[in-house]
Amino acid sequence: MxxxxxxxxxxGTTTAGVPGASISARGITKLYGxxxxxxxxLGPIDLDIAPGEFVSLIGPSGCxxxxxxxxxxxxxxxxxxxxDVDGRPLTAPISDVGIVFQDxxxxxxxxxxxxxxxxxxxxxxxxxxxxxxxxxxxxxxxxEGAENRYPWQLSGGMRQRVSIARALVHDPSMLLMDxxxxxxDAITRTQIRHDxxxxxxxxxxxxxxxxxxxxxxxxxxxxxxxxSNGPGxxxxxISIDLPRPRPAHLGAYPEFARYARRxxxxxxxxxxxxxx
Amino acid sequence: xxxxxxxxxGAVGAGHASGEPGRLLAxxxxxxxxxxxxxxWELLNRAFEVPVWLLPKPTDFLARxxxxxxxxxxxxxxTSRTIAxxxxxxxxxxxxxxxxxxxIGALERxxxxxxxxxxxxxxxxxxxxxxxxxxxxxxxxxxxxxLMSFFPILVDSMSGFRAIDPRLAYxxxxxxxxxxxxxxxxxxxxxMPHIFAGMKIGIVKAVEGVVIAEFIASNEGLGFMIMRAxxxxxxxLLFSGLIAAALVALIFNGLLLATERILMPWARHHHQ
Numbered sequence: 302m303x304x305x306x307x308x309x310x311x312x313g314t315t316t317a318g319v320p321g322a323s324i325s326a327r328g329i330t331k332l333y334g335x336x337x338x339x340x341x342x343l344g345p346i347d348l349d350i351a352p353g354e355f356v357s358l359i360g361p362s363g364c365x366x367x368x369x370x371x372x373x374x375x376x377x378x379x380x381x382x383x384x385d386v387d388g389r390p391l392t393a394p395i396s397d398v399g400i401v402f403q404d405x406x407x408x409x410x411x412x413x414x415x416x417x418x419x420x421x422x423x424x425x426x427x428x429x430x431x432x433x434x435x436x437x438x439x440x441x442x443x444x445e446g447a448e449n450r451y452p453w454q455l456s457g458g459m460r461q462r463v464s465i466a467r468a469l470v471h472d473p474s475m476l477l478m479d480x481x482x483x484x485x486d487a488i489t490r491t492q493i494r495h496d497x498x499x500x501x502x503x504x505x506x507x508x509x510x511x512x513x514x515x516x517x518x519x520x521x522x523x524x525x526x527x528x529s530n531g532p533g534x535x536x537x538x539i540s541i542d543l544p545r546p547r548p549a550h551l552g553a554y555p556e557f558a559r560y561a562r563r564x565x566x567x568x569x570x571x572x573x574x575x576x577x
Numbered sequence: 578x579x580x581x582x583x584x585x586x587g588a589v590g591a592g593h594a595s596g597e598p599g600r601l602l603a604x605x606x607x608x609x610x611x612x613x614x615x616x617x618w619e620l621l622n623r624a625f626e627v628p629v630w631l632l633p634k635p636t637d638f639l640a641r642x643x644x645x646x647x648x649x650x651x652x653x654x655x656t657s658r659t660i661a662x663x664x665x666x667x668x669x670x671x672x673x674x675x676x677x678x679x680x681i682g683a684l685e686r687x688x689x690x691x692x693x694x695x696x697x698x699x700x701x702x703x704x705x706x707x708x709x710x711x712x713x714x715x716x717x718x719x720x721x722x723x724l725m726s727f728f729p730i731l732v733d734s735m736s737g738f739r740a741i742d743p744r745l746a747y748x749x750x751x752x753x754x755x756x757x758x759x760x761x762x763x764x765x766x767x768x769m770p771h772i773f774a775g776m777k778i779g780i781v782k783a784v785e786g787v788v789i790a791e792f793i794a795s796n797e798g799l800g801f802m803i804m805r806a807x808x809x810x811x812x813x814l815l816f817s818g819l820i821a822a823a824l825v826a827l828i829f830n831g832l833l834l835a836t837e838r839i840l841m842p843w844a845r846h847h848h849q
Binding site: 371374376394395396398399400402404406408409410411419420422423424451 | 742748750753758762766
């Protein structure tokens, strides 16, 4: 990947934007329901994410990764523990956040561009500013020409890209992604992973990225947090020391093999994998 | 971003037989079929010399339709007015009620069995009760139309309002959307196809209901005209009335489809 291939920001628009938020959690736990029937979904876990850090959360299904994301965004209240965002305790859903789920969750009755502009309509933000940002995001995400198409006219990969654009157009300080590429084919996944990283490198928002894919976690993050089976606890934390932007074929780097090996070992120890 | 653009070309929208030839054929085939059906009817009637008091020929009742057109039109207009009033009332009451019921869990749990029962029950059997309450005249027919159209619209609207993915609710909450914004931008447009589906059923039931109501309780309208024709054994007029009623239903259905196209332009090419 050389400089010539890296996309340039469009002239006349700022890339600096809002700096990333920091997240600090101590002993956060989540119980759904109450009494004997309560489902202990997560924790207690401690979490520290620095501003502008790209952190992945990897773990088996049902371990509480998605719950972590809901807690951090304030969309679900913590049952126990302390959670601070940007140094302030979290009491309500944060609005300065962009969320992407595995399902694109676009409105079928709006075009791609209008889906993204929903942020402007609901938040009451400046229309021309967000229009400019949306156009730029569409360009950076390879969605040019798709602006006036409806979701059912787009491929799965494009729908997810629109979903990502929607999560970024209002310039949030935090991006939360819950297995955003899980429903995409392998080739699209690799491409969109690269596109996401390129986009992130321009603005360096704080990202909490949840995935099942070890390659994706290592390929995108500054740090990978490994979670055990539910109720999830953090069992390992790996700092990824690979150059950015990350190459698509990580196999060329021996460090990748080490990191991957470490995660596989944990999974085997936790009983997630059984290799004969 | 070559990877991104190649995925786009493979994804263009759902195929449909578009263009003028396709559209013309769509109109032509049913028209030809109807014509063939009527022609066959005519032929068989003549061949077997079926008496007019048993089964009139198409030429008989179509001629009658032309001859008595002003009168039939007058009755058709009265019936249409009744349908429009009752149906509109049905929509205005059932859609907000559907939203209310779906929004309050306890209400939904409590009312749901009642709604299902009332939906299944033939509304026309309470005709006599309505006759007592509202007396003779078009008002009773309006009430019947209201009851017949209310329930399908309510049930389908409820399913439309329920159909929102909870994770989409997370996204809109993170946008800071108020209840009103969530309703206006997301829930109502998402429920529209369901509401229209309910309305299409409702209009058919409305036409059924109005004719029967007018049989027993009115002094105008197609139902009244049909009833009177029946009592005089005026078969050609009776059949003309039936055709007129069917045409009224067709026109209302067409109005619904047109409204749907205006309100939901995105649905035009999308086969859901």
